[in-house]
Amino acid sequence: MPRYDFRCRECGDTFELSRPMARAGDPASCPQGHDDTVRLLSTVAVGGVASAPAPSGGGCCGGGCCS
Numbered sequence: 085m086p087r088y089d090f091r092c093r094e095c096g097d098t099f100e101l102s103r104p105m106a107r108a109g110d111p112a113s114c115p116q117g118h119d120d121t122v123r124l125l126s127t128v129a130v131g132g133v134a135s136a137p138a139p140s141g142g143g144c145c146g147g148g149c150c151s
Contacts, residue, residue: 089126094118 085102092099092114101112112121 087126088112089124090114090121091124092116092118093120093122098124 086105087100087102088108089098089100090112095116095118097114097116099115113119114121
């Protein structure tokens, strides 16, 4: 289930809620009980290490056979 970040305009608290994508735009109350909140843009970082290098060359356009 996706997580969405919110910030309370009244107290400045930032918090996270998990909810279905269909409810992404629903209003959210902050943990302090305030209702004036705004959803923040979230960034997603994906990391890892490749187990094998990406293939290079081959194929028509990758192999240099096109003129």
